[in-house]
Amino acid sequence: MIGFVFPGQGTVRVGMGGWLRRDPVGGAVVRRVDELLPEPISPLCARGPLPLLVDTAHAQPAVTACNLAALSVLRDRGHTPDVVAGHSVGELSALCAAGVLDVDTTIRLVAARSRLMSELAETGxxxxxxxxxxxxxxxxxxxxxxxxxxxxxxxxxxxxxxxxxxxxxxxxxxxxxxxxxxxxxxxxxSNAFHSPLMAGAVDGWAEAVRSAPMRPPEIPVIPNVTAEPTTDLPTIVDALIGQLTGRVRWTSTMRALSGVDQCVEVGDSKALTGMLRTEGVRCVSMSAPTALRALAGRTAT
CATH class of the missing domain: 3.30.70.250 (Malonyl-CoA ACP transacylase, ACP-binding)
Structure with a gap:
């Protein structure tokens, strides 16, 4: 049993996603992300500057581009998950992995989320x-x-x-x-995410989520605010909306993943890999192509 976990915006850095952009499959996804955004994100990922990259309006699409590129590479190599979870904005990538969202819808929702959050006047x-x-x-x-x-x-x-x-x-x-x-x-x-100070963005976010095309998940998803695996689409939708002001219960999420044989951090980050190890959960990171060799001994599904 394999779990895919997807990092959030706190993992951005200049140069992120380099090998994924060079991979033919991963690079195609990044180019599609660039097409869908108001302005391409890949130049910022590659060269910065860092102050612009870490801004919420850019950080969330940047992380998601790397997450989805890594997901596409894994799928191309025959690796699919049995359960998924994402940290903060990474939850949208997890929903893509579970078949709830397609790539285009994922990017459009991330763009809406980052815009709504960055436009809030009150900063925390x-x-x-x-x-x-x-x-x-x-x-x-x-x-x-x-x-x-x-x-x-x-x-x-x-x-x-x-x-x-x-x-x-x-x-x-x-x-x-x-x-x-x-x-x-x-x-x-730039602000107090996952707190009451995000309330001003909730109505716009709820409208964006509820109007997005979604399908029931093909595998269990562990939402941040519940930390309980589910395949119920209404529960997933409500949790995704509530996540904007709600708590990311990642410790409980990791414990819900304790039954998997292997986790993969799907993106250019090792943050979740380190966290999972504190709970004794084996995890490899797609931050380098060596992860593919580590997974090569597993039977592709």
Missing amino acids: AMASVLGLPVERVEQLAAQVAAPDEPLVVGLENTADQTVVSGSARAIERFTAAAADARKIVPLKV
Whole structure:
């Protein structure tokens, strides 16, 4: 049993997707992504500049282009998943892998998501918290939040690493209060993703999702906000909409993947590979073509 996992926008870097663009199959997908976007993303992936690449409007399409290119290469080599999950915007790539979305629809939805999120006037912040259990982070976030300055757990990445998301002032108070944390690292993001500060984009996102052509999944999908495998399309749609303001329950998602024999991080990233190893789940990354050799011993499906 094999699982495919797809990274999110925090994994962008200049030069990303180089070998995938050079692969005939992967390169064809990237060229199609360039055609569908208002402006091509592949030059930014290849050469930057980094400040422009990490901007939400560009980061999400860039990561998705690499994810879908890697997926196409795997399919071309005869590898298909038994279950899929994606981290944040990576969930859309996972839905493509599960047959819910085709490539064109995936890219159009990612373009809409990135535009809606980047257009929000109110900006927040995010910070990675190391060395505290999620229950403690939740407690501290509730203590320092205010009605007009929310702070929530936006992502549960591992048992030892959580991301808080919300008001920048609330994060300052959180940092002062969390003396028992091993480390708190501000993230280089333009807003407070997976928090109430994304509420202004929800209506537009819900309209985009509900109007997109979708099919029931061919295999189970593990949505971020539920962390429970499902093949029910209405559940998947509701979870995809709720993800904009909801928590990414990646720790629970990884535990739901604990029964697979092998995971593949499908994109140019090793972030999820490292996270999965904290839960004892075997994973290889498509960030290099050596992943194909690692999978070669498996029977293609």
